[in-house]
Amino acid sequence: MSTDTPGSQSSLHRANLERVLRAVRMAGSLTQAEIARGTGLSAATVSNIVRELKESGTVVVADTSSGGRRARSVSLSGDAGIVVGIDFGHTHLRVAVGNLAHRVLAEESAPIDVDVSAQQGFDRAEAMVERLLTQAGFRSDKVIGVGLGVPGPIDVETGALGSTAILPGWTGIAPGRELAERLGMPVHVDNDANLGALGELVWGAGRGLSDLAYIKVASGVGAGLVVNGQIYRGPGGTAGEIGHITLDEAGPVCRCGNRGCLETFVGSRYLLSLLAPTLGQDLSLPRVVELAQQGDLGCRRVIADAGRQIGTGVATLCNLLNPRRVILGGDLAEAGELVLAPIRDSVARYAIPSAARQLSVVPGTLGGRAEVLGALALVMSEMGESGALGRA
Numbered sequence: 001m002s003t004d005t006p007g008s009q010s011s012l013h014r015a016n017l018e019r020v021l022r023a024v025r026m027a028g029s030l031t032q033a034e035i036a037r038g039t040g041l042s043a044a045t046v047s048n049i050v051r052e053l054k055e056s057g058t059v060v061v062a063d064t065s066s067g068g069r070r071a072r073s074v075s076l077s078g079d080a081g082i083v084v085g086i087d088f089g090h091t092h093l094r095v096a097v098g099n100l101a102h103r104v105l106a107e108e109s110a111p112i113d114v115d116v117s118a119q120q121g122f123d124r125a126e127a128m129v130e131r132l133l134t135q136a137g138f139r140s141d142k143v144i145g146v147g148l149g150v151p152g153p154i155d156v157e158t159g160a161l162g163s164t165a166i167l168p169g170w171t172g173i174a175p176g177r178e179l180a181e182r183l184g185m186p187v188h189v190d191n192d193a194n195l196g197a198l199g200e201l202v203w204g205a206g207r208g209l210s211d212l213a214y215i216k217v218a219s220g221v222g223a224g225l226v227v228n229g230q231i232y233r234g235p236g237g238t239a240g241e242i243g244h245i246t247l248d249e250a251g252p253v254c255r256c257g258n259r260g261c262l263e264t265f266v267g268s269r270y271l272l273s274l275l276a277p278t279l280g281q282d283l284s285l286p287r288v289v290e291l292a293q294q295g296d297l298g299c300r301r302v303i304a305d306a307g308r309q310i311g312t313g314v315a316t317l318c319n320l321l322n323p324r325r326v327i328l329g330g331d332l333a334e335a336g337e338l339v340l341a342p343i344r345d346s347v348a349r350y351a352i353p354s355a356a357r358q359l360s361v362v363p364g365t366l367g368g369r370a371e372v373l374g375a376l377a378l379v380m381s382e383m384g385e386s387g388a389l390g391r392a
Helices: 009-027 032-039 043-055 118-136 175-183 192-203 262-266 268-279 285-293 297-321 331-335 337-350 353-358 367-382 386-391
Strands: 059-066 069-076 082-088 092-099 104-111 143-150 187-191 212-217 221-227 230-232 325-329 360-363
Touching: 009 032, 009 043, 009 069, 009 367, 032 043, 032 069, 043 059, 082 118, 082 192, 082 367, 092 118, 092 367, 104 118, 104 367, 118 175, 143 175, 143 192, 143 367, 175 187, 187 192, 187 367, 192 212, 192 221, 192 230, 192 325, 192 367, 212 297, 212 331, 221 262, 221 297, 262 268, 262 297, 268 285, 268 297, 285 297, 285 331, 285 337, 297 325, 297 331, 297 337, 297 353, 325 331, 325 337, 331 337, 337 360
Parallel strands: 082 143, 143 187, 212 325, 325 360
Antiparallel strands: 059 069, 082 092, 092 104, 212 221, 221 230
16 A cells, blocks of 8 residues: 555655745745744744755755844755746746746846747747756756746636737747756746736745735736736636726727727727827837826826826726735836825725725836746746755
């Protein structure tokens, strides 16, 4: 009879090992006391597991301080494995290589028109991954997995993009399968808003929180939802489509087929169209933000109005999910208080007072890197423990 049956001491020990490894992997570094609090394990159990993992070379332990007291900081060994992140934006491709100790070893970004051809995009991504692995000094067989972000919802059953209206050149493409075949590596795929949420949760403005929403405002509008420390995707993978909350049933027709969606009032195409008569057609959202910060009244008005509309969507989200924090990402987030203050005004007006009081609305701290760092975190979140435990 196997000693690793459910409920056996061996099975329990392995489960505890996995809990400790996951906690450390997602945080990057934790004291033993923080591991105990986060996993619910006793201090003695954590101490024994950390000692075992240290002896096997899976973790490293260093002296540190916590609250003025001496403590021991635990992090995964730098050679415990390599992860790759790939972020396809509408106008850029960003790739990063990192290790499980949360150190980014190489990173590169290049302009790309992702709408033109999926195959061209995959060609560029494949070449960048190979180049960055060489630059970081690692062979491909050291890669545990690849995280891939795309600007659209992923069908959880087929792995294909769920909305061809977003990426018409990618119709019928399952990007995870395509890249896995090209790279010969496991690929985990998600939409850019979810990866932005993961990036900020693990690396940025959401660290230490278990409930938050990341809202990305760029060409479209999407939200990544973190509930109890996990990305919530919904059964079909479309949770967080905040851009398709209806604000005006008689409003502009949205690419989704409905009228007056939030996205039709705050997406970059609409905002730029408002300013084109006075500032010209060769205008970008980053330039609008720059002009607003320099005092341009028209740009300030457009950004403030967009903030109030976004705040209406945030208030709805607040009433439904009661998150602790909303993090704004994408080009519009660079406007800072010019957009954040109107968002907070709308939340105060439309959200349930108790939920609004608990909510903070802040800009992301990772900027354009949020999604690619989230892609690294996606691998850490989705990978099994077998690799690390095998080393243990």
